[in-house]
Amino acid sequence: MKASIIKIAIVTLIIQSMQAQETKKETVSTEPKYTIENCVNHFELEKATKTKVGYQYWFGDKNFTHENTLKMSIVEPGKSTHAPHHHPEEEFFYILEGTAQFFLDGKTVVAGPNTSFYCPPNAEHGISNVGKTDLKYLVIKKDLK
Structure with missing residues (x-):
């Protein structure tokens, strides 16, 4: 029983970590990409x-x-x-x-x-x-x- 609870806890932590990484990627991708073309105006x-x-x-x-x-x-x-x-x-x-x-x-x-x-x-x-x-x-x- 303890092993099952530990496995569920580990899987939950892995899923939460993956979701946090995806959220971080989405946040980073919304920032403007700075290039010479858009930095010279x-x-x-x-x-x-x-x-x-x-x-x-x-x-x-x-x-x-x-x-x-x-x-x-x-x-x-x-x-x-x-x-x-x-x-x-x-x-x-x-x-x-x-x-x-x-x-x-x-x-x-x-x-x-x-x-x-x-x-x-x-x-x-x-x-x-x-x-x-x-x-x-x-x-x-x-x-x-």
Whole structure:
């Protein structure tokens, strides 16, 4: 009788172990496979998302990367993507073209191309286009999990 119980216990453990390995394989296979073809991303306007104030183009989103996102925003003159806001994630903005007004905790600065703007976690921040041409900038953000 004891031998039968031990055999059943061993078989049960083997089955559970095999099921756990299958579950692990399924979990691993759902992660993106990184190749040179999907890790190099060329901007294509037709693949950009139209917004109320211009466009957004995700070079890397949280579904592809492990923690970070990289987005390019194009904002029409005199507009902003949204009002100043805050969130727990830190962000970096990098101006490619145009004239931006950065807002951080009640203060503003106007800047042009090749300027970065760091927004610490939970700080009230914003960016708007105060120029006469489109504002084009990159946003790098770490996704909290």
